[in-house]
Amino acid sequence: MARDYAGTPVLATALDVEHAARDAQARPMFNTPGKKKTSKPYTAPPEGSLAAGAVMQIAVRLLNAADAHEARERLAPLVERLRGADRALSIYMRRSAWISTALWRSLQR
Numbered sequence: 001m002a003r004d005y006a007g008t009p010v011l012a013t014a015l016d017v018e019h020a021a022r023d024a025q026a027r028p029m030f031n032t033p034g035k036k037k038t039s040k041p042y043t044a045p046p047e048g049s050l051a052a053g054a055v056m057q058i059a060v061r062l063l064n065a066a067d068a069h070e071a072r073e074r075l076a077p078l079v080e081r082l083r084g085a086d087r088a089l090s091i092y093m094r095r096s097a098w099i100s101t102a103l104w105r106s107l108q109r
Helices: 009-029 039-043 049-063 068-085 087-093 101-107
Strands: none
Touching: 009 039, 009 049, 049 068, 049 101, 068 087, 068 101
16 A cells, blocks of 8 residues: 555555565464564564665655644555554554654544
């Protein structure tokens, strides 16, 4: 879903590659007993500079919204997708201790 926010097709492709790698790391954890720790592959920063740049460029676009309502509108599709894919991970990644105050406010309904 985030690829739609990428500034260029090259950055969108870098996000696709990054997502595929992280998904491959997380997928085996979904069917394991006990604490799954599926957040680990998704919360580590990208290792490649192109993917890191794509993520930062998207963050700037999302967080430079004129007001909290606009930020919520931009983030809503991403948040809903995460909720649908892994509700526990969605809750974990939206904890106020893990994200900036501006992002936390934007995610509140």
